[in-house]
Amino acid sequence: xxxxxxxDGEHLTIDDVVAIACQRAPVxxxxxxxxxxMAQSRQVVERxxxxxxxxxxxxxxxxxxxxxxxxxxxxxxxxxxLLRSHAAGVGPLLPAEVVRAMxxxxxxxxxxxxxxxxxxxxxxxxxxxxxxxLPVIPSRGSVGASGDLAPLAHLALALLGEGxxxxxxxxxSAREALRQAGLDPLELEAKEGLALINxxxxxxxxxxxxxxxxxxxxxxxxxAAALSVDVLRGIPDAFAAEVAAVRPHPGHALVASHLRSALxxxxxxxxxxxxxxxxxxxxxxxxxxxxxxRDALYHVAEVVTRELNAATDNPLIFAEQDQVxxxxxxxxxxxxLALDYLGxxxxxxxxISERRLERMVxxxxxxxxxxxxxxxxxxxxxxxxxxxAAALVSENKVLAHPASVDSIPTSANQExxxxxxxxxxxxxWRIQAxxxxxxxxxxxxxxxxxxxxxxxxxxAGTARAYRFVRESVSxxxxxxxxxxxIEAVAARLREGDFPRIxxxx
Numbered sequence: 396x397x398x399x400x401x402x403d404g405e406h407l408t409i410d411d412v413v414a415i416a417c418q419r420a421p422v423x424x425x426x427x428x429x430x431x432x433m434a435q436s437r438q439v440v441e442r443x444x445x446x447x448x449x450x451x452x453x454x455x456x457x458x459x460x461x462x463x464x465x466x467x468x469x470x471x472x473x474x475x476x477l478l479r480s481h482a483a484g485v486g487p488l489l490p491a492e493v494v495r496a497m498x499x500x501x502x503x504x505x506x507x508x509x510x511x512x513x514x515x516x517x518x519x520x521x522x523x524x525x526x527x528x529l530p531v532i533p534s535r536g537s538v539g540a541s542g543d544l545a546p547l548a549h550l551a552l553a554l555l556g557e558g559x560x561x562x563x564x565x566x567x568s569a570r571e572a573l574r575q576a577g578l579d580p581l582e583l584e585a586k587e588g589l590a591l592i593n594x595x596x597x598x599x600x601x602x603x604x605x606x607x608x609x610x611x612x613x614x615x616x617x618x619a620a621a622l623s624v625d626v627l628r629g630i631p632d633a634f635a636a637e638v639a640a641v642r643p644h645p646g647h648a649l650v651a652s653h654l655r656s657a658l659x660x661x662x663x664x665x666x667x668x669x670x671x672x673x674x675x676x677x678x679x680x681x682x683x684x685x686x687x688x689r690d691a692l693y694h695v696a697e698v699v700t701r702e703l704n705a706a707t708d709n710p711l712i713f714a715e716q717d718q719v720x721x722x723x724x725x726x727x728x729x730x731x732l733a734l735d736y737l738g739x740x741x742x743x744x745x746x747i748s749e750r751r752l753e754r755m756v757x758x759x760x761x762x763x764x765x766x767x768x769x770x771x772x773x774x775x776x777x778x779x780x781x782x783x784a785a786a787l788v789s790e791n792k793v794l795a796h797p798a799s800v801d802s803i804p805t806s807a808n809q810e811x812x813x814x815x816x817x818x819x820x821x822x823x824w825r826i827q828a829x830x831x832x833x834x835x836x837x838x839x840x841x842x843x844x845x846x847x848x849x850x851x852x853x854x855a856g857t858a859r860a861y862r863f864v865r866e867s868v869s870x871x872x873x874x875x876x877x878x879x880x881i882e883a884v885a886a887r888l889r890e891g892d893f894p895r896i897x898x899x900x
Contacts, residue, residue: 401426402521404507407500407703409696413607415524416496416600422524425506425517432508433517435714440511440586443719444470450719451710452477452589453511461809474588475555481548481592482558484533489546489597491561494529496600497550501591504707510590511712519554519581526576531559531566538805539727539816542707543597546817551591556580594707598730601820602699605737608827609692611891612834613685616744617650618860618896619834620681621657622841623751624674625857626848627761628665631658633679646686646693653897654681657856663848675760677750684747691740698733727816731799734816738823742791745826745833749784752833755840756781767843767871774874777843780836780881787829794822835884838864839877846870856896863894
């Protein structure tokens with residue numbers, strides 16, 4: 396793994412997170428360097444407590460209560476009360492893979508050594524991952540500053556044996572699950588409750604998993620487009636390397652090369668003037684649209700990669716200077732903007748895909764049987780597959796509205812500008828699921844059209860895409876429910892079960 400087999404707060408990558416959160420790779424140990432840094436920062440916290448220095452969230456209350464001094468005998472209770480009061484989440488639960496990613500990301504952030512926690516806190520987060528103890532975390536309640544407070548409070552309470560968890564596919568009380576796993580509830584010391592919940596780990600978890608899935612979907616989108624171009628007898632001249640070279644966006648050049656590769660050897664594609672002089676935008680402009688979405692993905696991946704190894708706590712502990720510094724590293728704005736951007740980019744893949752699907756099922760545009768079915772009238776073929784795609788694309792238009800432009804003050808106006816990055820993340824997650832369905836519908840229509848025009852004439856790559864669809868969906872010679880088939884293909888896309896057609900994938 397990229398982090399060299401240990402958690403140190405410095406070297407975590409997107410691939411590492413995906414491996415542990417989704418593929419259940421072994422959970423690494425804490426690096427000795429991280430243990431040392433945590434011990435150094437912990438000494439600063441303990442000195443602040445012993446000297447009774449004013450230090451936010453350590454010897455004082457939180458938010459609007461920042462100026463309320465907390466007596467020494469109540470400071471452990473303060474940390475528990477913080478978690479209990481902030482566990483205010485509601486609504487649908489976070490997906491299991493997001494919760495796993497949150498546990499890993501919070502452990503990595505604390506291991507960086509700027510939060511003043513003991514190593515046992517990080518170790519217990521990793522224990523939860525090792526035993527697959529997944530806190531029950533409602534998805535609604537974070538405004539993205541001071542980080543993802545409510546979701547992380549639900550996560551942290553489980554470490555203490557409070558709230559519920561999923562363990563061995565069963566929902567149990569956290570205390571009972573800890574007992575079955577052979578773990579003791581964690582006892583928090585000063586600052587540790589605050590350190591567990593001040594951060595952007597829900598946003599970052601979503602962002603990390605979204606990037607991994609979007610990288611895969613980018614190739615699926617290119618291949619679905621290539622299959623549509625092939626069966627619609629499109630003109631590949633628009634994908635020439637020379638065209639991309641004079642407008643040098645990297646995504647454009649990559650997508651154009653993918654289309655050229657996929658269509659290589661096709662006996663269906665045409666030359667300008669053979670059928671038409673130029674294709675419609677949804678075919679001809681695929682490199683420009685898909686490429687722009689890829690470039691957006693590159694940018695978001697850079698932002699998320701930085702955040703993976705960032706200290707997002709408040710206050711931050713700087714051991715060398717013996718300082719406790721209150722600042723704003725918990726603010727989710729970098730992620731909020733990036734995840735809004737990612738949601739817009741994802742939505743564009745579906746938007747142009749639906750237009751290609753429409754061209755295939757519309758006989759006035761395709762020259763193919765209406766809705767790709769013989770005996771039209773008696774049978775409706777893929778008519779409603781386009782309806783479904785249109786509905787999902789329209790939903791994405793609503794979801795793609797940026798959340799980051801909104802802010803609503805909290806904590807009696809102490810926290811008077813928030814990022815809404817959690818909303819950006821959840822919207823992008825929903826958009827991506829919709830994109831998977833739309834691309835699945837386009838691929839199914841492409842395979843159906845291929846059988847009509849001659850699947851044996853497809854290009855080298857488009858033939859592989861055709862075979863991928865035919866593994867799940869047979870030729871449609873009469874009406875049957877398309878929804879089940881769209882679900883089946885989308886599920887395979889979601890699981891990454893798509894041939895590696897492009898050499899650079």
